[in-house]
Amino acid sequence: MQNVTLNNGVEMPILGFGVFQVEGDKTQEAVEAALAAGYRSIDTAAAYENEEAAGAALKASGIAREELFVTTKLWIQDAPAEQNTTRALDASLQKLGLDYVDLYLIHQPFGDYYGQWRAMEQANKAGKARAIGVSNFAPDQLLDLIINNDIVPAVNQIETHPFRQNVDYQELMKGEGVQIESWGPFAEGKNGIFTNDVLTKIGQAHGKSVAQVVLRWMVQREVVVIPKSVNPDRMAQNIDVFDFELTADEMGQIEGLHTGESQFFDHADPDMVRWLSARRLG
Ligand code: NDP
Numbered sequence: 001m002q003n004v005t006l007n008n009g010v011e012m013p014i015l016g017f018g019v020f021q022v023e024g025d026k027t028q029e030a031v032e033a034a035l036a037a038g039y040r041s042i043d044t045a046a047a048y049e050n051e052e053a054a055g056a057a058l059k060a061s062g063i064a065r066e067e068l069f070v071t072t073k074l075w076i077q078d079a080p081a082e083q084n085t086t087r088a089l090d091a092s093l094q095k096l097g098l099d100y101v102d103l104y105l106i107h108q109p110f111g112d113y114y115g116q117w118r119a120m121e122q123a124n125k126a127g128k129a130r131a132i133g134v135s136n137f138a139p140d141q142l143l144d145l146i147i148n149n150d151i152v153p154a155v156n157q158i159e160t161h162p163f164r165q166n167v168d169y170q171e172l173m174k175g176e177g178v179q180i181e182s183w184g185p186f187a188e189g190k191n192g193i194f195t196n197d198v199l200t201k202i203g204q205a206h207g208k209s210v211a212q213v214v215l216r217w218m219v220q221r222e223v224v225v226i227p228k229s230v231n232p233d234r235m236a237q238n239i240d241v242f243d244f245e246l247t248a249d250e251m252g253q254i255e256g257l258h259t260g261e262s263q264f265f266d267h268a269d270p271d272m273v274r275w276l277s278a279r280r281l282g
Helices: 024-037 051-061 081-096 113-125 139-147 167-176 187-195 197-206 210-220 232-239 248-255 270-278
Strands: 003-005 011-013 041-043 069-074 101-106 129-135 155-159 179-183
Touching: 024 041, 024 051, 024 232, 051 069, 051 081, 069 081, 081 101, 081 113, 101 113, 101 155, 113 129, 113 139, 129 179, 139 167, 167 179, 187 197, 187 210, 197 210, 197 248, 210 232, 210 248
Parallel strands: 041 069, 069 101, 101 129, 129 155, 155 179
Antiparallel strands: 003 011
């Protein structure tokens, strides 16, 4: 597996496995199948309510801890955010059955995320999180956090797929030492992605599926990516993207699919902000 090196020297697999919307009781089976297919990086979150099942699969696999890369995420915490964050990370570690995570992310820029970040810096120094980062941070929020704190986030995990490519934002992050990570690489199938003409034709030229073309495009752009699937055949397909290369012309054709629009939600939408704020975890 190809790795990226994060800004503190930690190595992270460029391709991992996401478990959003995988129900608790199916998660253990899915993560076990993903590990058997060769994935070593697993992306979960307190808000997914499947950390326990993911942890059980990690344990059952017998794979050495150092070979795994485990990401989990902090859900919105209000003041006293430093105490709440420490408590939330301890709860996540207990559910996962781990002494440390490889990457701990602030899931959403809501609540007292400055306090959250200070606690995450402490957790990093204490060895409970080898790297710390953020998710769903807009450029101004990310820069503000960087300017006013000690540790620069190692990662920003954001909606990134062929219709919303974040090319300029990736450049900006790179300049600050922040690794871009894609969530929703297939836009969860929205906007006809799996039957898109451009992606289908490129796939045919390489004997690969649309999903594989999308993931290969991410890898060539040095975007960390964590596709989700509960189907073992698709899991195997999604990790099998290291034996072909897209040409510059093909990369350009995919660039042409960018519209910039979210396929999910608009953070400027007051209803969305209210929805997020209403969902607190203890
Ligand atoms: P994805 O874009 O990864 O799409 C998943 C969907 O694509 C599922 O319906 C899956 O179906 C289908 N699929 C997967 N592989 C294939 C394939 N080869 N061919 C056809 N269909 C396929 O969506 P996610 O939202 O799950 O994003 C990935 C991960 O990113 C999440 O699991 C989570 O870890 C993270 N994430 C983080 C967010 C954040 O706010 N930080 C928000 C959203 C996601 P099936 O399972 O049946 O194969």
